[in-house]
Amino acid sequence: MLDYHFIAENLEAVKRNIADRYMKADAGAVVALFNRRASLAASLQDLRQRRNANAEAMKGKLEPDKRNALINEGKKLKEEIAVSEAELAGVEKDLDAEGRRIPNMAHPGAPRGKEDKDNLEVKRVGEPRCFDFEPADHVKLGQDLDIIDFDSGTKVSGTKFYYLKNEGVFLELGLTRYALDILQKKGFTPFITPDIAREEILEGIGFNPRGEESNVYTLEGEGACLVGTAEITLGGYYSDTIFAKDRLPLRMAGLSHCFRREAGAAGQFSKGLYRVHQFTKLEMFVYCLPEDSGRFHEELRSIEEEIFSGLEIPFRVVDTCTGDLGASAYRKWDLEAWMPGRAASPSPGGGEWGEVTSTSNCTDYQARRLNIRYKDGDGKNRFVHMLNGTAIAISRAIVAVLENFQQADGTVKLPGALVPYCGFDAIKKK
Numbered sequence: 001m002l003d004y005h006f007i008a009e010n011l012e013a014v015k016r017n018i019a020d021r022y023m024k025a026d027a028g029a030v031v032a033l034f035n036r037r038a039s040l041a042a043s044l045q046d047l048r049q050r051r052n053a054n055a056e057a058m059k060g061k062l063e064p065d066k067r068n069a070l071i072n073e074g075k076k077l078k079e080e081i082a083v084s085e086a087e088l089a090g091v092e093k094d095l096d097a098e099g100r101r102i103p104n105m106a107h108p109g110a111p112r113g114k115e116d117k118d119n120l121e122v123k124r125v126g127e128p129r130c131f132d133f134e135p136a137d138h139v140k141l142g143q144d145l146d147i148i149d150f151d152s153g154t155k156v157s158g159t160k161f162y163y164l165k166n167e168g169v170f171l172e173l174g175l176t177r178y179a180l181d182i183l184q185k186k187g188f189t190p191f192i193t194p195d196i197a198r199e200e201i202l203e204g205i206g207f208n209p210r211g212e213e214s215n216v217y218t219l220e221g222e223g224a225c226l227v228g229t230a231e232i233t234l235g236g237y238y239s240d241t242i243f244a245k246d247r248l249p250l251r252m253a254g255l256s257h258c259f260r261r262e263a264g265a266a267g268q269f270s271k272g273l274y275r276v277h278q279f280t281k282l283e284m285f286v287y288c289l290p291e292d293s294g295r296f297h298e299e300l301r302s303i304e305e306e307i308f309s310g311l312e313i314p315f316r317v318v319d320t321c322t323g324d325l326g327a328s329a330y331r332k333w334d335l336e337a338w339m340p341g342r343a344a345s346p347s348p349g350g351g352e353w354g355e356v357t358s359t360s361n362c363t364d365y366q367a368r369r370l371n372i373r374y375k376d377g378d379g380k381n382r383f384v385h386m387l388n389g390t391a392i393a394i395s396r397a398i399v400a401v402l403e404n405f406q407q408a409d410g411t412v413k414l415p416g417a418l419v420p421y422c423g424f425d426a427i428k429k430k
Contacts, residue, residue, distance in 0.1 A: 175421075196219065215260050234252050236370065256283070313338065
């Protein structure tokens with residue numbers, strides 16, 4: 001959430017930012033409620049001071065008429081204070097609700113736009129493979145190699161669920177350990193996080209746990225949800241915490257299942273493992289000083305690039321447009337891997353880019369909502385900056401590995417970096 005003083009002092013800029021993000025929020029209402037709260041708080045303080053003065057005047061010996069007058073005045077002040085407190089509480093509740101709808105400010109360099117096509121490509125690594133045969137997509141490869149079972153997943157759990165089996169199991173575990181080893185060498189503390197979080201933690205991170213547009217599975221009657229990313233559980237880990245300055249930065253790596261409703265997700269590029277209701281993901285998270293968050297954002301991106309470069313998968317980096325940032329992000333980089341099987345009509349040389357990771361600098365937006373601060377050199381409490389990044393989303397990494405390393409005979413050779421983790425160098429037909 002943005003600082004209310006900042007919104008009041010930069011109202012037009014905040015309104016433009018809301019428009020650039022194509023979101024619905026009323027910055028003017030926030031300023032009006034903020035001013036109303038200040039006025040009510042001042043009035044309430046005056047009433048309390050008068051009550052205290054009245055109580056002080058009641059001490060000692062008084063004439064009966066004077067005492068009765070003070071008693072009556074005290075009763076009136078008590079009633080006025082109760083009314084004022086109730087009104088202030090209502091305004092604060094409305095201010096909090098309206099304030100939480102205001103998105104974070106976007107980085108001045110973030111491209112302005114609404115959809116994926118408006119993202120700006122800034123870098124490419126590796127060259128897409130030229131096949132001398134018609135490449136298959138990962139759905140066909142997974143089924144032919146007997147490592148992914150979509151039909152049984154649908155029968156048992158519903159659409160967009162799946163079973164991994166045979167070498168598919170070791171491929172998931174191998175990808176996980178491969179990425180974990182890289183993060184451990186970079187100084188990240190590894191966690192396996194809960195798959196459930198309280199609704200107030202989701203709201204603090206910036207996720208909407210309810211409503212038709214929500215991508216979250218709620219647990220009815222529990223006040224909790226299944227997490228869509230370990231960003232939620234890692235971000236909530238230090239809620240209501242004040243750090244000593246020398247404890248920062250903190251680097252965390254969280255392994256969790258991720259659950260997403262993916263309501264409305266359909267189409268050629270959403271089939272198979274690319275967009276599912278449950279998958280495994282290793283998430284990076286950083287708490288740092290405000291002046292360091294830009295540097296750490298680049299660090300998280302470089303780690304993502306290292307992971308996919310090590311897997312020998314061609315990818316590009318895009319600067320995400322304002323309309324696709326989400327409410328919390330100040331700036332977001334996406335890595336999009338080359339996926340030969342994503343072409344509408346697969347053919348030699350065909351394929352499309354598909355997002356495999358993202359990393360966001362959320363500045364102090366989440367920290368304000370979760371009350372996470374540090375003591376600066378002057379002993380004042382300041383809000384930390386918080387960043388997150390996908391180390392590896394296993395399901396999409398499997399898509400990229402299968403499609404990029406498929407062979408003409410239908411087998412899949414593994415990239416060299418995965419062989420020690422999986423224990424085999426190829427997935428062959430049974």
